[in-house]
Amino acid sequence: MALFHFHVTQIKRSAGQSIVTSAAYRAGEKLFSEYYGEVSDYTHKGGVVCTDILLPPQAPAEYQDRATLWNAVEKAERGKKAQLAYSFDIALQNELSLDENIALARQFVSEQLVGRGMIADFAIHQPDKEDGGIPNPHFHILCPIRPIEPDGKWGCKQRRRYRLGEDGNRIIGEDGKALFDAIPTTDWGDPATLEEWRRVWAEMVNAKFEEKGLTCRVDHRSYERQGVDTPPTIHEGVAVRQMEAKGITTDKGDFNRWVRKAHDLLRNIRAKIADLTDWIAAVKEELSKPQAPTLAALITSYYEGRNAGAWSHAAKIGNLRNHSEAVNFLTEKGIATLEDLEAHIAAQSKRTEAISASMKAKSDRVNELKELLRLVDLYRDTKPIYDEWKGIRWKGKREQFEREHENELRTFHMSRRKLDKLRSPAGKIPAHAWEQEKAMLEQEYATEYEQYKPIRDDLRRLQQVKRNADTALHQQEQTRQKRREAER
Structure with missing residues (x-):
C-alpha cells in the first residue's frame, strides 16, 4: 500500500x-x-x-x-x-x-x-x-x-532588523541597547x-x-486536514518488528494494536454516522411532501404492520415490547423529530472528535515519556562501564578498554547529555515521576477508549430506527399505489 x-x-x-x-x-x-x-x-x-x-x-x-x-x-x-x-x-x-x-x-x-x-x-x-x-x-x-x-564561504543564518520609532530612529531598550528582530536569511x-x-x-x-x-x-x-480523526501509532523500528514477527510481544506493539483497535471503532462510527446522515436527508425529503409522516408515526406504523401479519400471541407481545423500547430510547435521548435525530448524531460526532483529540494528545505524551524512560535505561545500563573506564589509571589499558566498549561509552555520554537537562533542582532524574505519568495517561487513554462503546450502541439502535422507518415508508407507498390503481 x-x-x-x-x-x-x-x-x-x-x-x-x-x-x-x-x-x-x-x-x-x-x-x-x-x-x-x-x-x-x-x-x-x-x-x-x-x-x-x-x-x-x-x-x-x-x-x-x-x-x-x-x-x-x-x-x-x-x-x-x-x-x-x-x-x-x-x-x-x-x-x-x-x-x-x-x-x-x-x-x-x-x-x-x-x-x-x-x-x-x-x-x-x-x-x-x-x-x-x-x-x-x-x-x-x-x-x-x-x-x-x-x-x-558560510553565510549568516539571520540578520538584524532594528525597530524604529515614529521619528525613524532606533528604539532603545531598558539596557541601553537598540531593539531588533532576528530575520532568517533563507526561507528554508x-x-x-x-x-x-x-x-x-x-x-x-x-x-x-x-x-x-x-x-x-x-x-x-495530515489526517486532520483530510477530515480523518485518527490517533497516531508510534514508530516501532526494525528491532521491535523483528521481535513481533517472532511472536514476542512488545510495549510498542501492544500500544499500536490498542490504537489500531480504536481506529477501527472510529471508522465504524464515522461510517454509521454517514449512513444515518444520508438516511435523515432522504427521509426529510420524503417527509417534506404533503402529509408526510412524523418519526413517531413511522415507528408506530411499522409495528402495526408487523402485528397485522403476526400469527401468534407471543409475536404480538414481542412487537409491542420492541415498539415500547424504541419509543423509550428516543424519549430518553430527547429525540422527537427527524431534526432532533440529526442534532443527536451531530452531537455524538462532535463528542467523538473531542475524545479523539484527547486520545491523540495522551498518546503523543506517552511516546515522549517512553523515549525518556528508554534513555534512563540506557544510562543505567552503561554507567557501570563508564565508572569502570574512569577508574582505570594505566593509559594503555584505559585506551584498550575504551576501544572494546566504544558503543557503550558513546551511548552513556549521549543519554547523560540528554538527561542532564531534565534533572530536578536536586540533581535527580525524575524517572519515577515519568513512570507514574505514563501509567496515568495510559489508564486515561483506556478509559476514553471505553467511552466509544455507548456511542456505538446508540448508533446501532438508531440504525434499527432507520430500518423500521424505511419499511414503514415502503409499506405506505405500496398502500397508496394500490389505492390509485383501484380508483382508475
Missing part, C-alpha cells in the same frame, strides 16, 4: 547531537568528528544502497567529501546550542523499483533543495528483508542550515516551504504512479 511519510527535524547540539555522527549513520561510513574528537563507525550498518552529496554551484568542491563537509559545518557553528542541519526522513514506495525510487529521490533533492542553494547529503536505505528487515525503502537528507555565499525553515516540499513530493510520487498505470495515490495533508 502506498504511504506518505515526509518528516523534517533539526540536528542540534542542544539535543546532544553530532552532525558528523548523524552523517556517518545515514551513509553507513566511518567518520571522525574534529569537534568532539570521536570516531563514529557505521560501516557494518546494512541496508544503505546509495549515497551522494549534491552541491550548488557556489559551494567548494571539497565539500563532496562527507567528513570535510560536516566538520566544516561543526567548525562554522560556535554556539553550544547551535542548530547544525535539517534532517529529512522521506518514505519511498514499494510499488516502484529501486532504480525508480533512487531516480525520484535524486530528482527531488536536485530540483527542490540544491535548486534553492542548499547542500544536500542524501542516502537511500532499503533494509534487507532476509535479515529480518521490512519492506521499508526510504531516504535521508542532511542539509546545513547555514547558507553558502556566492564566494563559497519557513512552514510554508515545508508544506511546499511535502506537496511537491506527493505530486512527484503520484505522477510516477500514474505513469506506471497504478491506481494508488499518496496525500501530503
Whole structure:
C-alpha cells in the first residue's frame, strides 16, 4: 500500500547531537568528528544502497567529501546550542523499483533543495528483508542550515532588523541597547516551504504512479486536514518488528494494536454516522411532501404492520415490547423529530472528535515519556562501564578498554547529555515521576477508549430506527399505489 511519510527535524547540539555522527549513520561510513574528537563507525550498518552529496554551484568542491563537509559545518557553528542541519526522513514506495525510487529521490533533492542553494547529503536505505528487515525503502537528507555565499564561504543564518520609532530612529531598550528582530536569511525553515516540499513530493510520487498505470495515490495533508480523526501509532523500528514477527510481544506493539483497535471503532462510527446522515436527508425529503409522516408515526406504523401479519400471541407481545423500547430510547435521548435525530448524531460526532483529540494528545505524551524512560535505561545500563573506564589509571589499558566498549561509552555520554537537562533542582532524574505519568495517561487513554462503546450502541439502535422507518415508508407507498390503481 502506498504511504506518505515526509518528516523534517533539526540536528542540534542542544539535543546532544553530532552532525558528523548523524552523517556517518545515514551513509553507513566511518567518520571522525574534529569537534568532539570521536570516531563514529557505521560501516557494518546494512541496508544503505546509495549515497551522494549534491552541491550548488557556489559551494567548494571539497565539500563532496562527507567528513570535510560536516566538520566544516561543526567548525562554522560556535554556539553550544547551535542548530547544525535539517534532517529529512522521506518514505519511498514499494510499488516502484529501486532504480525508480533512487531516480525520484535524486530528482527531488536536485530540483527542490540544491535548486534553492542548499547542500544536500542524501542516502537511500532499503533494509534487507532476509535479515529480518521490512519492506521499508526510504531516504535521508542532511542539509546545513547555514547558507553558502556566492564566494563559497558560510553565510549568516539571520540578520538584524532594528525597530524604529515614529521619528525613524532606533528604539532603545531598558539596557541601553537598540531593539531588533532576528530575520532568517533563507526561507528554508519557513512552514510554508515545508508544506511546499511535502506537496511537491506527493505530486512527484503520484505522477510516477500514474505513469506506471497504478491506481494508488499518496496525500501530503495530515489526517486532520483530510477530515480523518485518527490517533497516531508510534514508530516501532526494525528491532521491535523483528521481535513481533517472532511472536514476542512488545510495549510498542501492544500500544499500536490498542490504537489500531480504536481506529477501527472510529471508522465504524464515522461510517454509521454517514449512513444515518444520508438516511435523515432522504427521509426529510420524503417527509417534506404533503402529509408526510412524523418519526413517531413511522415507528408506530411499522409495528402495526408487523402485528397485522403476526400469527401468534407471543409475536404480538414481542412487537409491542420492541415498539415500547424504541419509543423509550428516543424519549430518553430527547429525540422527537427527524431534526432532533440529526442534532443527536451531530452531537455524538462532535463528542467523538473531542475524545479523539484527547486520545491523540495522551498518546503523543506517552511516546515522549517512553523515549525518556528508554534513555534512563540506557544510562543505567552503561554507567557501570563508564565508572569502570574512569577508574582505570594505566593509559594503555584505559585506551584498550575504551576501544572494546566504544558503543557503550558513546551511548552513556549521549543519554547523560540528554538527561542532564531534565534533572530536578536536586540533581535527580525524575524517572519515577515519568513512570507514574505514563501509567496515568495510559489508564486515561483506556478509559476514553471505553467511552466509544455507548456511542456505538446508540448508533446501532438508531440504525434499527432507520430500518423500521424505511419499511414503514415502503409499506405506505405500496398502500397508496394500490389505492390509485383501484380508483382508475
